[in-house]
Amino acid sequence: MNGVHDMGGIDGFGKVEAEPNEPTFHETWEGRVIAMVRAIGTNGGINLDMQRFSREILPPQVYLTSSYYQKWFLALEQSMIARGMIGADEVEAGHSLHENPPLKRGTFTMKDVERVTTRGSFRREPRLAPAFAVGKRVRTKNINPVTHTRLPRYARGRSGTIERINGCHVFPDTNAREQGENPQWLYTVVFSGHDLWGDDADPTLQVSIEAFEPYLEPV
Amino acid sequence: MEHDRHDDHASELSDMQLRTRALETILLEKGYIEPAAIDVLIETYEKKIGPRNGAQVVAKAWVDSKFRQWLFEDGTAAIATLGFGGRSGNHLVALENTPAVHNMTVCTLCSCYPWAVLGLPPLWYKSAPYRSRAVADPRGVLKDFGVDLPKDTEIRVWDSTAELRYLVVPMRPAGTEGWSEEKLADLVTRDSMIGTGFPKNPGDAS
Amino acid sequence: MNGAADMGGMHGFGPVVPEKNEPVFHADWEGHSFALNMVTGVANLWNIDAFRFKRESLPPPEYLNLSYYGLWTRTLELMMLEYGVATPEELKTGHAIAPFKKAERAITAAECDNMVRCARPFSREATEPAKFKAGDKVRAKNMHPRHHTRLPRYARGHVGEVVRIVGCHVFPDSHASNRDEDPHWLYTVRFDGRDLWGPDGDPTSTVSVDAWEPYLEKL
Numbered sequence: 114m115n116g117v118h119d120m121g122g123i124d125g126f127g128k129v130e131a132e133p134n135e136p137t138f139h140e141t142w143e144g145r146v147i148a149m150v151r152a153i154g155t156n157g158g159i160n161l162d163m164q165r166f167s168r169e170i171l172p173p174q175v176y177l178t179s180s181y182y183q184k185w186f187l188a189l190e191q192s193m194i195a196r197g198m199i200g201a202d203e204v205e206a207g208h209s210l211h212e213n214p215p216l217k218r219g220t221f222t223m224k225d226v227e228r229v230t231t232r233g234s235f236r237r238e239p240r241l242a243p244a245f246a247v248g249k250r251v252r253t254k255n256i257n258p259v260t261h262t263r264l265p266r267y268a269r270g271r272s273g274t275i276e277r278i279n280g281c282h283v284f285p286d287t288n289a290r291e292q293g294e295n296p297q298w299l300y301t302v303v304f305s306g307h308d309l310w311g312d313d314a315d316p317t318l319q320v321s322i323e324a325f326e327p328y329l330e331p332v
Numbered sequence: 333m334e335h336d337r338h339d340d341h342a343s344e345l346s347d348m349q350l351r352t353r354a355l356e357t358i359l360l361e362k363g364y365i366e367p368a369a370i371d372v373l374i375e376t377y378e379k380k381i382g383p384r385n386g387a388q389v390v391a392k393a394w395v396d397s398k399f400r401q402w403l404f405e406d407g408t409a410a411i412a413t414l415g416f417g418g419r420s421g422n423h424l425v426a427l428e429n430t431p432a433v434h435n436m437t438v439c440t441l442c443s444c445y446p447w448a449v450l451g452l453p454p455l456w457y458k459s460a461p462y463r464s465r466a467v468a469d470p471r472g473v474l475k476d477f478g479v480d481l482p483k484d485t486e487i488r489v490w491d492s493t494a495e496l497r498y499l500v501v502p503m504r505p506a507g508t509e510g511w512s513e514e515k516l517a518d519l520v521t522r523d524s525m526i527g528t529g530f531p532k533n534p535g536d537a538s
Numbered sequence: 539m540n541g542a543a544d545m546g547g548m549h550g551f552g553p554v555v556p557e558k559n560e561p562v563f564h565a566d567w568e569g570h571s572f573a574l575n576m577v578t579g580v581a582n583l584w585n586i587d588a589f590r591f592k593r594e595s596l597p598p599p600e601y602l603n604l605s606y607y608g609l610w611t612r613t614l615e616l617m618m619l620e621y622g623v624a625t626p627e628e629l630k631t632g633h634a635i636a637p638f639k640k641a642e643r644a645i646t647a648a649e650c651d652n653m654v655r656c657a658r659p660f661s662r663e664a665t666e667p668a669k670f671k672a673g674d675k676v677r678a679k680n681m682h683p684r685h686h687t688r689l690p691r692y693a694r695g696h697v698g699e700v701v702r703i704v705g706c707h708v709f710p711d712s713h714a715s716n717r718d719e720d721p722h723w724l725y726t727v728r729f730d731g732r733d734l735w736g737p738d739g740d741p742t743s744t745v746s747v748d749a750w751e752p753y754l755e756k757l
Contacts, residue, residue, distance in 0.1 A: 114549040115464075117542075117598065124539040124684060125597050173460065173550050177599040255736040257468065259549050269736075270695055311680040311694075352567040352611050354632030355574055358624050361634035365577050368647040373573035376651070378562045423659070423704070440546030440690050442590060443606070452572070455564075456556045458606045464548035467692060467745045468735055476554040487731075487743040491546065493688040494724050494748030495660040496704060523556075 114166075114259050115266055117173040122267040122310070143182040150189050151229045152221040159192055161235075162289035166261035167192045237296035239281040243326070244298065249275045250332040251302060253324060261289035264328045268320075272332055273304040276321060284325055298326040377452050385416045386449035386499055387520035390531075391513040393426075394504040404428055407499065416448045423496045424449065429503050429527075433486045436473075436527030437498040438466035446497035450522060457526065467491055477528045500527045507534045539591075539684055540691060542598035547692040547735070568607040575610050577645050580653055584617055587714035591686035592616050662721035664706040669751055670725060674700045676754040678727065678747075686714035689753045693745075696733050697757060701746065702726040709750055723751040 167188040306318025407424035427435040445453040523529030680695040712720035731743035
């Protein structure tokens with residue numbers, strides 16, 4: 114979707130401000146949020162692409178004014194309510210008020226902890242040959258889906274070159290809609306700064322993205 | 333979240349009140365404005381200039397074919413003869429709705445709007461939902477207004493990126509033969525002149 | 539600039555919600571905010587393009603969180619600071635603090651009454667012939683200036699048709715930054731919905747923008 118999260122090329126956000134000796138978590142609750150997201154995600158059947166989309170659909174003002182882990186928290190809360198895992202009334206009350214169906218993979222236990230701390234692979238066996246070879250000129254499609262995609266706006270409708278073929282991977286666009294893994298070839302596509310930003314771009318700039326095959330067409 | 337939003341709105345209200353008053357006081361104290369000047373401006377746009385102006389333009393176009401032709405050729409000049417013009421009123425362009433083509437206007441970048449004929453724009457016109465969706469999904473936006481356009485009607489969206497201001501001239505409702513301009517003007521809604529609605533029908537309650 | 543104001547084509551803002559019998563101003567201060575902006579325009583303290591640029595330069599979280607007239611008041615504060623009409627302390631206290639420079643003259647109520655009737659056209663004498671004519675196919679440049687522009691992101695790089703030559707007008711891109719009017723030819727350019735939004739775009743929709751000549755290139 115063309116949400117506020119799609120920030121590539123946007124002006125007005127100010128300087129990058131690095132914090133010296135930044136802790137992993139600024140508050141304890143942040144750590145607990147990330148743990149809950151992993152646990153509910155994996156055992157509750159909310160895959161990574163669905164998780165990302167749930168953050169993207171936070172109202173724009175909320176998205177932009179919430180801290181990083183605040184967004185994770187809000188998106189988790191919304192996802193669980195939407196899937197009937199918890200009730201809005203329970204969130205308000207701060208404790209369980211009624212029965213809810215069990216998680217798809219059951220209660221998240223210590224046995225599951227090891228499983229989730231090593232990130233699973235999204236690579237899959239290819240079924241067809243890749244459409245594009247290294248060195249080929251391609252154009253990114255001008256797609257504007259309202260659902261999840263990993264093709265940023267600044268890179269749509271632009272011509273670039275296939276730099277590397279990265280194997281076949283779970284396709285986020287369909288996986289986020291729970292319409293299957295639908296694995297697609299994944300390419301590193303490189304653009305010149307001029308291709309992306311026009312005549313005034315830095316002439317020494319090159320930008321690459323990881324583009325799934327459905328995002329591309331031959332030039 | 334509901335009560336947070338209300339509180340935020342209430343506190344923004346008093347915050348904005350104070351800040352606006354601060355600006356006005358400073359400008360008055362420094363002699364930039366005469367006290368009554370602000371009141372005159374508020375009065376003009378709150379009470380005097382509004383969609384009724386545009387409705388008169390449309391009604392005249394419905395009955396007077398020469399005016400209609402002139403309106404589409406040179407909107408600014410034609411509309412000026414009715415006494416409407418002024419700030420943001422220059423370069424008015426009238427857009428003709430036909431059975432084949434439906435026009436809709438927006439300013440995605442801010443809130444440009446034909447003040448001289450429609451007054452100040454409503455909140456929804458200036459809102460993020462309208463500005464973001466009108467150019468990409470005009471039929472979806474029309475659905476938000478309860479308007480269903482025939483599938484094969486062309487929708488032309490006009491993004492006011494320069495100092496041109498657009499006025500949609502909707503189609504004249506059936507069953508209004510022989511009506512006076514004044515009576516016809518009563519049928520012309522503001523939304524129909526933006527393109528997010530249609531004029532009232534003779535039978536509709538006002 | 540690619541700021542928060544450039545919203546065409548964005549997702550996530552929800553439905554359009556018209557308010558029944560919406561008043562012109564929801565609170566008195568809104569009317570005052572509006573009037574102050576008009577008056578500072580008459581007083582020629584700054585031009586409308588500079589004002590728009592200042593507004594769209596607000597950091598996106600701030601831009602999206604303010605109400606419409608909240609934006610006007612906020613922008614007015616920043617303009618008054620930048621143009622030396624007020625100091626930060628004066629804004630804080632809400633009063634002029636001596637010593638200050640008195641205005642050359644006060645805008646009168648009669649002038650305000652008159653202003654709403656008089657046209658202040660932005661058209662200027664042309665010094666060169668127009669490059670394009672009605673019917674020409676043109677491409678909107680893929681430009682990403684940091685300064686003010688009126689070419690929205692969604693139109694950049696796309697091919698459209700000139701449907702009207704509007705005339706020679708003050709050029710906002712220049713006028714906003716340095717008070718130089720720099721007039722250029724202005725055209726109404728129409729784009730096809732499918733060109734703008736991709737193959738899933740509404741085939742019955744077109745979008746027109748009013749584009750200055752420097753935004754366009756011959757196909």
